[in-house]
Amino acid sequence: MNGEKTTGGLGRRRFLTGSAKLAATGLLAGGAVTASGIVRAEGIPKELPDHSRYLGPGVTDEPYGVPSQYEAHVIRRNVEWLTASAESSVNFTPLQDLHGIITPNGVFFERHHSGRADIDPKTHRLVIHGLVDREVSFTMEDLLRFRPVDRIFFTECAANGGMEWRGAQLNGVQFTRGMLGCAQWTGIPLKTLFDHVGLKPKAKWLLAEGGDASALTRSIPMEKALDDCMVAFAQNGEMLRPGQGYPIRLVVPGWEGNMWVKWLRRLEVGDQPWYTRWETSKYTDLMPSGKAYKFTWVQEANSVITSPSPEKPLNGAGPYIIRGLAWSGHGKVKRVDVSTDGGKNWVTAPLEEPVISKALVRFYLPWRWDGKSSALLQSRVIDETGYVQPTIAQLREARGVHSIYHNNSIMTWLVNPTGEVENVQVA
Ligand SMILES: Nc1nc2c(c(=O)[nH]1)N[C@H]1C(S)=C(S)[C@@H](COP(=O)(O)O)O[C@H]1N2
Numbered sequence: 001m002n003g004e005k006t007t008g009g010l011g012r013r014r015f016l017t018g019s020a021k022l023a024a025t026g027l028l029a030g031g032a033v034t035a036s037g038i039v040r041a042e043g044i045p046k047e048l049p050d051h052s053r054y055l056g057p058g059v060t061d062e063p064y065g066v067p068s069q070y071e072a073h074v075i076r077r078n079v080e081w082l083t084a085s086a087e088s089s090v091n092f093t094p095l096q097d098l099h100g101i102i103t104p105n106g107v108f109f110e111r112h113h114s115g116r117a118d119i120d121p122k123t124h125r126l127v128i129h130g131l132v133d134r135e136v137s138f139t140m141e142d143l144l145r146f147r148p149v150d151r152i153f154f155t156e157c158a159a160n161g162g163m164e165w166r167g168a169q170l171n172g173v174q175f176t177r178g179m180l181g182c183a184q185w186t187g188i189p190l191k192t193l194f195d196h197v198g199l200k201p202k203a204k205w206l207l208a209e210g211g212d213a214s215a216l217t218r219s220i221p222m223e224k225a226l227d228d229c230m231v232a233f234a235q236n237g238e239m240l241r242p243g244q245g246y247p248i249r250l251v252v253p254g255w256e257g258n259m260w261v262k263w264l265r266r267l268e269v270g271d272q273p274w275y276t277r278w279e280t281s282k283y284t285d286l287m288p289s290g291k292a293y294k295f296t297w298v299q300e301a302n303s304v305i306t307s308p309s310p311e312k313p314l315n316g317a318g319p320y321i322i323r324g325l326a327w328s329g330h331g332k333v334k335r336v337d338v339s340t341d342g343g344k345n346w347v348t349a350p351l352e353e354p355v356i357s358k359a360l361v362r363f364y365l366p367w368r369w370d371g372k373s374s375a376l377l378q379s380r381v382i383d384e385t386g387y388v389q390p391t392i393a394q395l396r397e398a399r400g401v402h403s404i405y406h407n408n409s410i411m412t413w414l415v416n417p418t419g420e421v422e423n424v425q426v427a
């Protein structure tokens, strides 16, 4: 956690201490709801507050706006002991503090292997070569002459939840599910670009390469490339942020984040996969047998309750809204079930519109807490293919514990009688 010592050892207890500290600093103080569940009415204050009596700043002091000073806790955070250096590392989206389905650009998680590249769009080029009729080198200006599309998709790192394979370890939504964001991407479909350059009959695979020092490269089957992939230059209405790959990145809907090559500089068309080092040694899933999956592209259906959660404890008895997010790399979320007793009983939570394929979906479920009992909160998503989000036990049985990647298991939040919430795993 930023500002706290997290070096060495497993951080679980320390994170608990962290949230206890939040309680002490007053984040939990004051109750809006009485034990009977009736919202407390305090009446209209007699004194006018300063902000109702004096002029505020004008329209000139904030050419690019920032959130209210009271939202300063809504930030990306990193886990210091997770990686050896900040350049090859990750920070996490504060999902517990966000609303709706769109992740604001300033808190969209960043994962990079050689730091954030700083690229001048005037000199940047996107080269397309290999099994094409015409090899090209596009300037940004060239790219902007094509008809763009605007599409909402989630981005998720394959390592999301990766610390939880052997047990509950990181105490919060942010650190267990925060390698995730969802944005409206604006860009040119790869189909448009390939129609322009012409594909040779043997064109079956695509190699995408990044222009950062890591030169991340991934092989992508042409079928996927022509289906829904795009070269994005904008995110949520503005040009990409440097951390998200400015000036262009690949968008590979539903597939693991490391295929979403940032600072994209080269697309090579070939007739077979390249098996780059990123594919043979880094992003592979090791099975109990000792064998490894060659490619695990799709981010399977996943969900998480964002509140109540370790970061969003309960404050006394009364009504609460269980808030959460669900998503599936295979398409649309069909249903989300919520349990408050560790998976014995389930209630279906209504989905908030819009429900977009391969995007985050929001669910809300009213819940009343008696202010004294423990509860085990879980959410379970079912997607349009009928796939049901697995428990951690089911996932371990199938995959062992040697993977880092693709842990989409059901998360469990233990609500303590004090209202504090912690990350646990139940059998
Ligand atoms: N060029 C390049 N592209 C990259 C990476 C990188 O290190 N270099 N990291 C990848 C990984 S592992 C992930 S999870 C996503 C994260 O995208 P974001 O930083 O926009 O959230 O970018 C991918 N694209």
Ligand SMILES: [Mo]
Residues within 6 Å of the ligand: 111, 156, 157, 158, 159, 257, 258
């Ligand atoms: Mo990733």
